[in-house]
Amino acid sequence: MARWGMAIDLAKCSACQACVVACQSENNIPCVPPEEARSGRILSWISLLPELEGEYPRLSMRLVPLPCLHCDNPPCILVCPVKATGINAEGTVHQIYPRCIGCRYCTTGCPYTRRMFNWYKPEFPGDLALALNPDVSVRPKGVVEKCTLCHHRLMQAREEAKAAKRPLAEGDYLPACAEVCPSGAITFGDLDDPASAVAQLARNPRAFRLLEDLGTKPKVFHLAEGEWSGGRGNQT
Amino acid sequence: MDVETKLEISRDDAVLIQPIVAARGSFYYLAAALLAFSALAFFAWVEQLRRGLGVTGLNVPVYWGVYITNFVFFIGISHAGTLISAILRLCHAEWRRSITRAAEVITVLVLFFGVGSIIMDLGRPDRALNVLRHPNFRSPLLWDVCSISVYLMASTIYLYLPLIPDIAILRDRTGGASWFYRFLAAGWRGTEKQKRRLDRAIAVMAVLVIPIAVSVHTVVSWVFAMTVQPGWHSAIFGPYFVVGAIFSGIAALIIAMALIRRIYFLHDYLKPVHFNHLGLLLMVMSLLWFYFTFAEYLTTFYGGDPSHLTVFYSKLTGRYALAFWTMFATCFVIPFPILAWRRTRTVAGTVVASISVIIGMWLERLTIVVPTMSQPRLPWATGLYSPTWIEIAITLGFGATFILLYMLFTRFFPIISIWEVQEGREHSLPEVIERVRSYMPGTEPVQ
Numbered sequence A: 001m002a003r004w005g006m007a008i009d010l011a012k013c014s015a016c017q018a019c020v021v022a023c024q025s026e027n028n029i030p031c032v033p034p035e036e037a038r039s040g041r042i043l044s045w046i047s048l049l050p051e052l053e054g055e056y057p058r059l060s061m062r063l064v065p066l067p068c069l070h071c072d073n074p075p076c077i078l079v080c081p082v083k084a085t086g087i088n089a090e091g092t093v094h095q096i097y098p099r100c101i102g103c104r105y106c107t108t109g110c111p112y113t114r115r116m117f118n119w120y121k122p123e124f125p126g127d128l129a130l131a132l133n134p135d136v137s138v139r140p141k142g143v144v145e146k147c148t149l150c151h152h153r154l155m156q157a158r159e160e161a162k163a164a165k166r167p168l169a170e171g172d173y174l175p176a177c178a179e180v181c182p183s184g185a186i187t188f189g190d191l192d193d194p195a196s197a198v199a200q201l202a203r204n205p206r207a208f209r210l211l212e213d214l215g216t217k218p219k220v221f222h223l224a225e226g227e228w229s230g231g232r233g234n235q236t
Numbered sequence B: 001m002d003v004e005t006k007l008e009i010s011r012d013d014a015v016l017i018q019p020i021v022a023a024r025g026s027f028y029y030l031a032a033a034l035l036a037f038s039a040l041a042f043f044a045w046v047e048q049l050r051r052g053l054g055v056t057g058l059n060v061p062v063y064w065g066v067y068i069t070n071f072v073f074f075i076g077i078s079h080a081g082t083l084i085s086a087i088l089r090l091c092h093a094e095w096r097r098s099i100t101r102a103a104e105v106i107t108v109l110v111l112f113f114g115v116g117s118i119i120m121d122l123g124r125p126d127r128a129l130n131v132l133r134h135p136n137f138r139s140p141l142l143w144d145v146c147s148i149s150v151y152l153m154a155s156t157i158y159l160y161l162p163l164i165p166d167i168a169i170l171r172d173r174t175g176g177a178s179w180f181y182r183f184l185a186a187g188w189r190g191t192e193k194q195k196r197r198l199d200r201a202i203a204v205m206a207v208l209v210i211p212i213a214v215s216v217h218t219v220v221s222w223v224f225a226m227t228v229q230p231g232w233h234s235a236i237f238g239p240y241f242v243v244g245a246i247f248s249g250i251a252a253l254i255i256a257m258a259l260i261r262r263i264y265f266l267h268d269y270l271k272p273v274h275f276n277h278l279g280l281l282l283m284v285m286s287l288l289w290f291y292f293t294f295a296e297y298l299t300t301f302y303g304g305d306p307s308h309l310t311v312f313y314s315k316l317t318g319r320y321a322l323a324f325w326t327m328f329a330t331c332f333v334i335p336f337p338i339l340a341w342r343r344t345r346t347v348a349g350t351v352v353a354s355i356s357v358i359i360g361m362w363l364e365r366l367t368i369v370v371p372t373m374s375q376p377r378l379p380w381a382t383g384l385y386s387p388t389w390i391e392i393a394i395t396l397g398f399g400a401t402f403i404l405l406y407m408l409f410t411r412f413f414p415i416i417s418i419w420e421v422q423e424g425r426e427h428s429l430p431e432v433i434e435r436v437r438s439y440m441p442g443t444e445p446v447q
Helices: A018-026 A034-038 A075-079 A105-109 A126-131 A151-163 A176-180 A197-202 B011-021 B025-051 B066-077 B081-090 B100-121 B140-173 B179-185 B192-225 B237-263 B272-303 B306-316 B321-333 B335-340 B347-374 B389-412 B418-439
Strands: A004-009 A047-055 A058-066 A085-087 A093-095 A186-190 A220-223
Touching (some): A075 A105, A176 A186, A186 A197, B011 B389, B011 B418, B025 B389, B066 B100, B140 B192, B192 B347, B272 B306, B272 B335, B306 B321, B306 B347
Antiparallel strands (some): A085 A093
16 A cells, blocks of 8 residues: 655756645635735635744745645644544545534644644635536535645546556645645655655755644655755755 | 421520621622623633633643632632641641531632633633543643542532521521522431531531542642652652642631621621631741742752753842842741730731731732743743733632622521530630530540
């Protein structure tokens, strides 16, 4: 059985946010009006975490793309009182929208703040309503939602592989963010397959996991910039 | 004893059923005013249901705010009653007789508002029963569901049992005409056998209710402490919350007693000595609260974990400093001297201290919930939280509705236990003399 994971190379990432936009349209994430966005109610399953280091004028900043990290030991699923969230056999942390009671304990328990809440009934103004992805359900108001690693794409890839009578190959299943990244910074695949690109990147000396010391065991790895990349090492 | 004996209230205590016999006009004015607040809260809730939780001031990452603060606060107040009254009963504190009922009613009524606060906080209150259909016993929130429902049941029984003889008095006053009292009196005739059974049942419930009450606020604290969030992940949260709960509970009880005494002219039953004793208890809790707060914050500071220190300094010197230091003043600096000095430990003095404690303990709950939420470990744009009118209206409405229900209770049941006061008059003086004698050397212990 696969254990789906992701490696995000910060040396390659140009912070263009194509992954954010792709995720938004792939997963029917509602647009939030500007005043709501200002009060911090943006819904986005993958967002760029700004990290500032140092003090002006010796200041460096990096933007870290951060989806749900799909921890192997997720603190969020422990605390859900109604089992509306869980982790499946392939290590993906899922959310059952019709069961969620909206208590927001999981959003509170997640140390990465990677769970979103539907403060209102989702709205898709204008033509956006016509562009909804039929493979992904639109969430009702008052429930928590989160990155699913585009689980619907896995189902589809599996069906296609089955129809072609072959096993699921690497690259058959890619989440929208990994597929769209123009600089190839996001690598996705099976972490348990030692030959896969993502498993090799996870063993790269530059690889790290956010807040690793909390013991959450994320399946999303980040690769730190090297000095050659014009990253923070050169600016300070 | 003859089965047909009519149970009567002695002439001395007739004043105790006066509120049930006739209401004063001011009762209705006050009730109407409180009802207006309830209606406002209801309107606010409908608005929230219609549009979604977006009408609150909550945001990312401050997912929890005033509603969760109210939840912890109200559940804390509920420790007034049952716990205090159970401890006093078990300790044979004779001065308890006229205050136990007032305390127990607070517990039962305020629990509904604690649970109600959680319902207000849910994004999907229509699915609240999923906690029964799909329970996850690893979630501290489900532990809460279990322990609060057990507590509600136990404290309702514990309120009801000592009410039975008083209800029988009310039943017989009208010659059994009222089905309401007839049903609730459960055939009480005041026979020796019945009295023995009632005494035993009350004693059993008093013992049972103490661990349940302690478990309730421990579990409430675990909702926070079981997460790894900075400022919450602390082992002393359980006892810290229980101490805070009893602290605010006693304060609520003192305020309630002062109002009852004034409104129903019960100066003869709720005497300065009662306020003095409860004031001393409140002072001890204030010292304990200070001790826990000091221990908690010093440990955080000394440990020096940066994510914890961010939360720590936001409270001591940062954005939440006003709330934090007001809490410190109202929980310790103001009440402690008032309660420690005998000359100010009067009825008025203890009431002032209690009002201060109530404000302080609400702020304590707020400064536990919000600063941690607004400063997560990762440097997301940190949220500013200020409640909207919806949250304020619901909070005020909850307070008002609680007072209204409490008033209604006093219209239907004696708020001071008639039979326990009577029993105190008739039996407890020789009992106490006998008990004290048994403490002395050269006497056989009393069984």
